[in-house]
Amino acid sequence: MRALRVGLPAAVVLAVLFIPQAAGAHGIGGRSDLPVPLEYFLVGGGVVLLLSFGALAVLWPSPRLQDGPRQRGAGWAVPGWVSAAAAGVGLSGLGLVVAAGLFGDPSARSNVAPVAVWVVAWLVLPFAAALLGNFWSVVSPWRTIGRLARLDGRPGPGFLGIWPAAGLFVAITWMELVYPRSGDPGALGAAAVVYAALILGLALRVGIDRAVASSDAFGVYHRLLSSIAPFGRRPDGRVGRRGWLRALPVLPEWPGLAAFVVAMIGTVTYDGLSGTPWWDELSFDLVGTARNSIWFQSFALVTVVCLIGAAYLGASWWASRIAGAGGPRPLAVARSFAHTLVPIALAYAFAHYFTLVAFEGQLLIPALSDPLGLGWNLFGTIDYQPNYTWIPPVVVWYIQLAAIVGGHLTGVLLAHDRALARFAGPRAVRTQYAMLALMVALTTLGLTVLAAG
Amino acid sequence: MRQLIPAVAILLSIAGCGDDGGASAATDSATTATAPGTTAPATTAGTATTSTAPASTSTSTAEDAALEIAITVAGDSIEVRVEGVSATGRVEVGVGGEVRLTVTADVDDEVHVHGYDVTAEVSPDSPATLEFVAEIPGIFEVELESSHRLLVELQVS
Numbered sequence: 001m002r003a004l005r006v007g008l009p010a011a012v013v014l015a016v017l018f019i020p021q022a023a024g025a026h027g028i029g030g031r032s033d034l035p036v037p038l039e040y041f042l043v044g045g046g047v048v049l050l051l052s053f054g055a056l057a058v059l060w061p062s063p064r065l066q067d068g069p070r071q072r073g074a075g076w077a078v079p080g081w082v083s084a085a086a087a088g089v090g091l092s093g094l095g096l097v098v099a100a101g102l103f104g105d106p107s108a109r110s111n112v113a114p115v116a117v118w119v120v121a122w123l124v125l126p127f128a129a130a131l132l133g134n135f136w137s138v139v140s141p142w143r144t145i146g147r148l149a150r151l152d153g154r155p156g157p158g159f160l161g162i163w164p165a166a167g168l169f170v171a172i173t174w175m176e177l178v179y180p181r182s183g184d185p186g187a188l189g190a191a192a193v194v195y196a197a198l199i200l201g202l203a204l205r206v207g208i209d210r211a212v213a214s215s216d217a218f219g220v221y222h223r224l225l226s227s228i229a230p231f232g233r234r235p236d237g238r239v240g241r242r243g244w245l246r247a248l249p250v251l252p253e254w255p256g257l258a259a260f261v262v263a264m265i266g267t268v269t270y271d272g273l274s275g276t277p278w279w280d281e282l283s284f285d286l287v288g289t290a291r292n293s294i295w296f297q298s299f300a301l302v303t304v305v306c307l308i309g310a311a312y313l314g315a316s317w318w319a320s321r322i323a324g325a326g327g328p329r330p331l332a333v334a335r336s337f338a339h340t341l342v343p344i345a346l347a348y349a350f351a352h353y354f355t356l357v358a359f360e361g362q363l364l365i366p367a368l369s370d371p372l373g374l375g376w377n378l379f380g381t382i383d384y385q386p387n388y389t390w391i392p393p394v395v396v397w398y399i400q401l402a403a404i405v406g407g408h409l410t411g412v413l414l415a416h417d418r419a420l421a422r423f424a425g426p427r428a429v430r431t432q433y434a435m436l437a438l439m440v441a442l443t444t445l446g447l448t449v450l451a452a453g
Numbered sequence: 454m455r456q457l458i459p460a461v462a463i464l465l466s467i468a469g470c471g472d473d474g475g476a477s478a479a480t481d482s483a484t485t486a487t488a489p490g491t492t493a494p495a496t497t498a499g500t501a502t503t504s505t506a507p508a509s510t511s512t513s514t515a516e517d518a519a520l521e522i523a524i525t526v527a528g529d530s531i532e533v534r535v536e537g538v539s540a541t542g543r544v545e546v547g548v549g550g551e552v553r554l555t556v557t558a559d560v561d562d563e564v565h566v567h568g569y570d571v572t573a574e575v576s577p578d579s580p581a582t583l584e585f586v587a588e589i590p591g592i593f594e595v596e597l598e599s600s601h602r603l604l605v606e607l608q609v610s
Contacts, residue, residue, distance in 0.1 A: 029568065034608070180601045280542070
């Protein structure tokens with residue numbers, strides 16, 4: 001078992017070291033959205049500035065969101081068979097990806113694994129979590145396996161916080177955006193096995209709860225996004241309404257929380273930037289090729305994440321300076337405002353990827369009829385052709401702008417509320433200038449990337 | 454608050470004349486191209502001066518004439534010609550325009566137009582020819598499928 005735990009990741013790392021040059025990989029598809037036209041971009045930017053400064057003038061003068069979920073109604077005791085069914089769905093999903101990936105048709109177009117991983121697991125489920133709550137905590141296949149195997153241990157992420165999950169989040173994004181065989185079913189099946197082995201191997205040492213809380217990128221991603229949702233589990237175990245955003249300000253300030261949120265924003269930014277003609281020119285000037293250098297792309301992915309992190313630390317340092325000698329230190333500010341970036345991160349991801357769900361997601365319809373590429377037609381949908389025109393480009397642009405502006409505004413509101421709670425007196429409002437500046441910068445960057453696409 | 458309004462007004466007024474920036478960058482190769490039924494090829498710097506009503510831009514004079522894109526792969530170099538004129542970066546195609554893509558390569562591989570999912574085999578002694586009508590708006594990669602090499606990007610708008 002120990003040899004397996006070390007051997008599998010090592011084999012993957014070695015395999016990666018010897019892969020050839022890469023072209024632009026997007027996990028699935030190869031279609032991207034048309035650039036947002038300049039006038040849409042400028043109107044979006046103007047609205048963002050107006051809303052931001054308007055917000056400062058009219059927002060509430062004392063904290064309103066810091067007291068956690070507001071329990072409304074009697075809630076709903078989830079029956080055991082529902083949880084069991086959800087766990088069964090999660091296990092079947094993992095089984096399907098592994099079986100189809102390793103033993104199915106090796107062509108990405110007649111195998112269910114690529115769309116199941118890159119559209120359903122990586123986009124649809126997290127987006128749904130922001131609406132419906134943290135259903136992943138019962139769906140998660142590794143958690144189910146760990147529970148069945150009675151790998152008990154302490155709860156909570158432990159002294160490393162969620163740093164391991166932040167690292168794995170970047171690794172998964174690397175596989176999606178940089179790894180040239182990201183759409184290859186075999187590679188995805190193997191990756192799913194390696195990922196499950198990593199989490200369960202860790203669970204053997206620290207128990208499944210701590211393994212998942214500290215290291216499962218999917219679990220942490222769902223936990224963060226689901227804090228936006230108006231539904232959640234109550235202390236008594238019942239599920240019920242709690243009000244939008246109420247769970248975000250009371251997210252535990254684990255070590256690595258800011259890193260995870262920065263990774264969410266940075267990876268989407270990299271994806272947007274690396275698809276622009278400007279980036280192709282930069283890449284060509286630096287390494288002599290536009291999209292064929294896996295080393296340059298890997299380096300650039302990490303660099304963009306680090307730059308977003310540096311900007312966030314800079315804003316935290318500035319807020320700490322405004323607060324003065326008695327106020328929190330910069331790193332404490334960074335931890336305590338990290339949750340305010342979650343809506344922005346969701347907005348970035350949604351603006352970039354909702355067309356992937358709406359268009360390439362339709363590939364699931366034929367793929368489910370013949371998941372292994374064996375010539376089956378289980379549901380009679382094998383000949384379904386995806387409709388790539390049902391959302392006109394103009395509507396796509398409006399949705400992208402609405403997402404970015406909405407995410408920005410939500411972030412500003414959350415930061416305002418947290419500043420009132422953390423910084424005393426008249427300085428509280430002024431400490432917001434730092435986070436406001438950061439958010440305007442991030443939103444402008446997000447819009448720029450959409451417009452330069 | 455009050456000081457902001459002029460600032461936004463200035464921003465918005467820039468929007469009116471901002472279109473020239475993108476268009477002028479494209480002129481050096483675009484002026485020589487005579488792509489019937491489609492827009493001209495853009496250079497790498499061409500930042501999309503996209504029309505907001507792409508579906509109605511059938512300005513074609515000769516309906517049967519397709520946009521000819523010829524790609525030559527030799528060793529590490531990839532050369533793209535649009536209507537015989539050398540092009541770099543994205544090739545712009547009008548929605549509904551016909552495209553004829555010819556790929557000559559010194560390797561055995563499969564040419565794949567993503568999104569449209571049009572494919573054709575290519576080998577050193579037989580070039581691949583792909584013809585399709587560009588009905589889906591968006592940006593599409595044309596790749597050599599097994600070696601994952603990007604040949605060109607088509608911007609259909």
